[in-house]
Amino acid sequence: MSHRRIEVLQRPVGRGWIQATLHHAEPPRASLLVVPPFFHEWQRSYRLFALLADALASRGVVVLRFDYRGCGESSGDDADFLPSRALDDADAALRLLRERCSAPPTLLGIRGGALIAERMAEQHRLPWWAWQPAEDGKDHLESLRNLDRKERNNRNRFPFLRHTQAEASGELMGHRVHPEFHLELGIFRRASVPAWRIDTAEACEGSDLVLPPEFSAWPGQIDLQGALPLAAINNAAERLAERLVAICGESA
Amino acid sequence: MKETVFRVDGNDIGVLNASAASARTAVLLLNAGAIRRAGPFRLHVHAARHFAALGFPTLRVDQPGIADYVATARRPLSEMLSDLLDNLQRETGCERFVVGGVCSAADSAWQLGLKDPRVAGLLLLDPMARREAPGFRLGQLQLMLQRGPAGWIDMLTRRLARRSAGPRTTDEQLRDWPAPGKEASQLAELVERNVEHFVLFTGGAASYFTHPQQFFAGYGSAARSPLVHFEYWRQCDHLFFRPADRERLVAGVGHWLLDRFGAAG
Numbered sequence: 001m002s003h004r005r006i007e008v009l010q011r012p013v014g015r016g017w018i019q020a021t022l023h024h025a026e027p028p029r030a031s032l033l034v035v036p037p038f039f040h041e042w043q044r045s046y047r048l049f050a051l052l053a054d055a056l057a058s059r060g061v062v063v064l065r066f067d068y069r070g071c072g073e074s075s076g077d078d079a080d081f082l083p084s085r086a087l088d089d090a091d092a093a094l095r096l097l098r099e100r101c102s103a104p105p106t107l108l109g110i111r112g113g114a115l116i117a118e119r120m121a122e123q124h125r126l127p128w129w130a131w132q133p134a135e136d137g138k139d140h141l142e143s144l145r146n147l148d149r150k151e152r153n154n155r156n157r158f159p160f161l162r163h164t165q166a167e168a169s170g171e172l173m174g175h176r177v178h179p180e181f182h183l184e185l186g187i188f189r190r191a192s193v194p195a196w197r198i199d200t201a202e203a204c205e206g207s208d209l210v211l212p213p214e215f216s217a218w219p220g221q222i223d224l225q226g227a228l229p230l231a232a233i234n235n236a237a238e239r240l241a242e243r244l245v246a247i248c249g250e251s252a
Numbered sequence: 253m254k255e256t257v258f259r260v261d262g263n264d265i266g267v268l269n270a271s272a273a274s275a276r277t278a279v280l281l282l283n284a285g286a287i288r289r290a291g292p293f294r295l296h297v298h299a300a301r302h303f304a305a306l307g308f309p310t311l312r313v314d315q316p317g318i319a320d321y322v323a324t325a326r327r328p329l330s331e332m333l334s335d336l337l338d339n340l341q342r343e344t345g346c347e348r349f350v351v352g353g354v355c356s357a358a359d360s361a362w363q364l365g366l367k368d369p370r371v372a373g374l375l376l377l378d379p380m381a382r383r384e385a386p387g388f389r390l391g392q393l394q395l396m397l398q399r400g401p402a403g404w405i406d407m408l409t410r411r412l413a414r415r416s417a418g419p420r421t422t423d424e425q426l427r428d429w430p431a432p433g434k435e436a437s438q439l440a441e442l443v444e445r446n447v448e449h450f451v452l453f454t455g456g457a458a459s460y461f462t463h464p465q466q467f468f469a470g471y472g473s474a475a476r477s478p479l480v481h482f483e484y485w486r487q488c489d490h491l492f493f494r495p496a497d498r499e500r501l502v503a504g505v506g507h508w509l510l511d512r513f514g515a516a517g
Binding site: 005006007008009010019021040043046047050051054067071072073078151155156157158159160161162168171174175176222223224 | 255257262263264267285286287288289290292293294297318319320322395398403406410455456458486487489490491493494495
């Protein structure tokens with residue numbers, strides 16, 4: 001795996017800013033905007049997608065990853081994160097990518113990020129791909145709440161736990177959330193089919209890209225587990241790069 | 253307050269938070285295990301912003317092979333971290349540093365503190381401790397009694413599951429700890445040098461730490477020094493999952509920084 005130059009950038013959005021990481025490619029043959037998953041899922045998968053971005057950059061794909069406001073290294077408190085604001089954040093990230101790379105971008109929505117990527121794609125008439133996507137905001141919220149309840153009562157995490165812990169109002173998966181977060185996420189519903197799906201064998205069909213278990217088990221995990229699936233990352237990068245370069249060829 | 257990208261040799265490896273009025277001491281937060289420099293559940297982001305607002309320039313970085321730092325290390329970590337302090341010194345004008353973090357970050361900070369005289373403070377969250385030290389078995393017994401019969405069945409089930417999964421890697425094997433027994437003399441050396449210590453163990457470290465006595469017995473008489481601030485949060489987990497735990501930690505370390513290293517001039 002080569003190690004291309006990466007650049008950390010900040011871009012104002014509303015009263016705050018997003019922080020983004022740009023993976024340069026020389027020469028640039030295509031570009032990809034990674035629309036990240038929510039909460040612990042981005043923390044857990046961060047290194048996987050950093051390595052994937054690096055592997056793509058070595059194949060000529062410029063990649064931009066970013067944090068929503070209220071998440072990761074972007075501005076704001078945790079409760080500043082809202083799906084409606086995430087749309088503005090992704091929009092700002094897309095503009096940033098377009099300023100830095102003339103190759104037409106493709107959007108890659110990961111998990112909950114697929115709900116954001118789909119709307120972005122519709123608005124900007126761009127191709128979008130879905131990585132182990134959340135199909136529906138309400139279901140995704142329910143799965144996050146279930147995992148939250150489980151983690152609060154996880155005796156591996158809290159060995160000295162005395163009593164059963166109830167769900168904490170205003171918190172979700174280790175983050176404080178905006179009072180309207182649940183309401184907003186609940187109304188996000190996927191209405192279209194992504195141009196390409198990258199998922200587990202059970203979820204894939206036709207020409208979808210099937211991920212091996214070592215590269216698809218991370219949703220639902222909080223703690224890092226096992227070794228990094230370097231071969232699987234490189235294989236996925238190879239397939240993604242082929243498609244991205246083909247898209248750019250078609251649009252040229 | 254400014255929040256700027258920190259570049260070393262053309263690589264963007266961290267983010268520096270600094271306010272106009274800065275203290276003479278800067279803080280360096282290292283990756284918690286393999287988690288990105290934002291820290292577990294943004295702990296480092298909130299900490300850096302809070303410490304900088306108090307006047308302590310704070311840098312959070314990715315170490316080689318972690319998160320955005322794609323390349324793996326080509327030279328010893330302590331050497332690289334000393335170079336990082338050089339860069340931080342140039343950037344901030346600070347000549348003294350508080351270094352630390354959670355888990356393996358605490359181990360790296362400890363090693364750096366022993367080697368680099370500019371390290372004036374150590375922030376040690378779930379650092380090294382020995383299961384063999386007095387107190388561990390007592391803590392385990394307390395844990396077992398607290399859980400009651402339902403908890404015993406749960407513990408037994410998980411222990412059997414672990415056993416059938418094969419040999420388990422211990423904390424000692426996973427982490428960069430000094431030879432057994434050496435920590436007492438090392439702490440004495442650091443205290444002799446007037447290095448301040450903020451030591452916090454969480455209940456999440458129960459695989460190797462279950463009772464405060466372990467710390468005071470294992471680290472020797474220097475552990476009782478006024479330069480060593482010790483806390484044990486049994487109800488908190490290793491990654492500070494609950495927001496209230498993170499907020500309490502950030503506020504507590506902020507008070508400690510002000511108390512031990514003074515406000516910005």
